[in-house]
Amino acid sequence: MELPGGPTNAEGRAVNEALLGALMAAAIKGCTECVDRRLDEVASEPTCLARLVEVTRLTTLRLNRGEIPGFMTDDDDTFGPAAPELKRLVRAATAAEPLTEVCEQLTIAERRAAAEYAIELLVGALTLANSTGLDDAETLAQMCCAISALLVEWWFTTAPMAAREFTETWRRWAFGHREAGLPGNGVQAVALLLGAVLHDQALQDRVPVEKLRTLVFTRTLPSLQEPERAAGILSAFAAPPGTDDITVPVKRFALSNPAFLAEMCGLARHTLTVHAENCPHGLRESDHECTLAHRAPALAGDTQTLVAAPTPEEGRRVALPRIGYSEDEPVEDAPDGYGADHTWQINVDRILLKRFDADIARWNENISEDSSISEPNYQHEVGLEALACPACGSRASFLAEGRWNDPLTLHCRCGVTVMSPVDAGPEDLGRRLLKRLILCEADPAYAARRLMQPLAEYREREHQARTGSWYRGLDGEDVTLVEAVDLSNNDLVQALTAALRPQLPDRHGGRTLTLLLLQVLYSLSAPAIRDSQDGRNLTAAVRALVADLQEESARWAPTRQPVLHRLQEWRAEGGPQMWQKAWDRTLEVAGYRFTRNRVGDGRLSDGCAGLTLALYLLAREADTAIDQIGIEDVRGLLPADSKDDATVRPEEVPQQWGARLQALGHDLDATDDPVARLWRHLGTDRSTGTFGDRQGPALTVSLDAIIGPRSCYAIRF
DSSP: OOOTTOSBOTTSOBOOHHHHHHHHHHHHHTOHHHHHHHHHHHHTOHHHHHHHHHHHHHHHHHHTTTOOOGGGTOTTOOSSSOOHHHHHHHHHHHTTOOHHHHHHTSOHHHHHHHHHHHHHHHHHHHHHHHHHOOOOSOOHHHHHHHHHHHHHHHHHHHOHHHHHHHHHHHHTTHHHHHHHTOOSSSHHHHHHHHHHHHHHHHHHHTOOGGGGGGOBGGGGHHHHHOHHHHHHHHHHOOOOTTOHHHHHHHHHHHHHOHHHHHHHHHHHHHHHHHHHHTOGGGTTOTTOOOBTGGGHHHHTTOSSOOBOOOOTTTOOEEEOOOTTEEOOOOSSOSOTTOOTTOOEEEEESOOEEEEEOHHHHHHHHHHHTOTTOSSOOOOOSEEEEEOOOTTTOOOSOEEEEEOTTOOOEEEETTSOEEEOOTTOOTTOHHHHHHHHHHHHHHOTTHHHHHHHHHHHHHHHHHHHHTTSTTOOSSOHHHHHHHHHOOTTSSOHHHHHHHHHOOOTTSOEEOOHHHHHHHHHHHHHTSHHHHTSHHHHHHHHHHHHHHHHHHHHHHHTGGGGSBHHHHHHHHHTTOOOHHHHHHHHHHHHHTGGGGTTOBOTTSHHHHHHHHHHHHHHHHHHHHTOOGGGOOHHHHHTTSOOTTOTTOSSOGGGHHHHHHHHHHHTTOOTTOSSOHHHHHHHHHTSEEESSSSSOOEEEHHHHHHHHHHSTTOSSOOOO
16 A cells, blocks of 8 residues: 655655555554564664654544644643654654654664554554545634735735835845745745644634634734744644645744744734734724634735624724825814813815825836836825725715824714724824814814925925035926916916816825825815915915926926937037037937936036047047047047046146147137037036035046946947
8 A cells, every 4th residue: 555755755865665555555454463574674764654654644634624633742641542752753743853864863662663653543544534534624724824824915915114124034034045945935934933823822712613713813922922932832833734845944944043933923923913903893992802803804805994893882893094194293282272071073075195005116116126127117106195984985074073182083974983093102193183183173274384384394305405416406297297387377276286187085196296285285275274364375385385496497407408409409509510520420329328318417418528529629630530530539538547647637638628629720718619619618517426526527527427437328439
């Protein structure tokens, strides 16, 4: 009778399948003499004994719904027929230890005793299975592992920063990961550990598979707070069959590396804590014990609809969606004239919040890692959107209720109550949001006043940025926005609407300026706010800001011109025939490289101008054709690269070129000579780098940028 497993074990060592088959056949037939002889032979071959123990253990697992009977592992349990030697081997197999090596550590007599009890248990299990059949239903271990994987995946999906942090943690174990063959992204490792402690808790609480949803999963936290205790649970956990490619490397690495296990315990603890914090049943019960059933909506894949089971006392409650959402601390204290115990009831049309979109962040990350995409189409990860009811999706008509400093209670017209946890801190989204609603209810003009501070901070940051050597004007998207705002329109709301084309209440992504002006637009759209003194102050501040940005945009407009257009403008200024041929040569060898580049800091366009000037100068002096001048000839006009003993310093190069142009008959002060004008332009000082204060002539700095030895453009001709 052939035993499963193949001719070799996991370590590649040969297994005597014929010997095991003969032993099995003799045991089935009840031939005592043959069994004794075969047992002696098995005891002399550790690989055979290891295979026999593995098959016996797996068969027992299938017969006992995924659980190993205590008499097979517990030395103090004398209920069943299992020798101490067999128990030791079963424990080793469960802990993913190299079973053959453990067998080799036993004496011949110990190995024979283990083999004798193993074959007895195996035959008994097969006989029972033949008469009663095997139960193919999901086991407790399978359910616990599946649920733990969902818990981890849910947290990583809804909190991408947590996933990114875990990725960094996982990379710290990169060497051990490769050596041990651990699963790729580490989620399986955490899920296995979490599944083991959930399984252990279910056994302690006597929660069967059928009632696993009633398991209070937060009771596992003490086990995860003690890595040694978690190690014992993981070692004894009989993982579902067929998961050896995950179970074996994870168990081996975790049980041999306490630091790794401690970090996995910490992440598993954090995962459970986050789920408990978002449990709708615990929103107003700080000591609520969250069960797996309470997390069913989230675990089913709906990351927004965290709806609790209906209760006749309080109706349906849902957790306030807060992952990714943000709300600033109110800029004012509680309204005057209202006591601390005053309960507010506020009808709200829409509630706008900023939200970081995890799906868009993943999309952008995937694009950035795809080398086949030459022009990535990144989307905005932060946007402004109206808060939606997690139950029905409605974005309008809410009734907010609560006192100053209370957690938020928001009633939707669908009958669901949206709540934030009662024990949440002062910085909690719900508490801050309720304060904003209260301040706006007491004085609608607060909606305008609250925007004055971020408006002033944005303007201060912008003016501070202009002093940096790296500054190159407004971002292209901001330029498009500010130039689209028609300040001649007396109605700022109309001007902003035309420029922004708001998508509210749906998500409207954008940069800081876009989101700030969207909030201004939303606030000033209400006549009570627009016509107040605070509304007029906000209008004046926004107009001043946009006017300042438009002026700055105009100042930097030349830098946004395509490089090729700038070169063509210079060429169109005319000049000697040789000068025109030099421009033709420059456009031929360099122009195509910069068809998609903007002028920016001028380095690329000035570099092409310097190349033209060099080609013209060398061709005139040598009385030869432009196409006879090579790139090494041009480099010979520049100072030696990175040599302290260079005879010519960079700042001397423009004067030297000027003297040679004069020798060719050019008046360097002439305003009607395009060659002289370009030479004067290239003699101005430019920053030698994005950071730092070092300056150099535009001629040498820019030429080095396109033909220097470290140039990323690598122009060759």
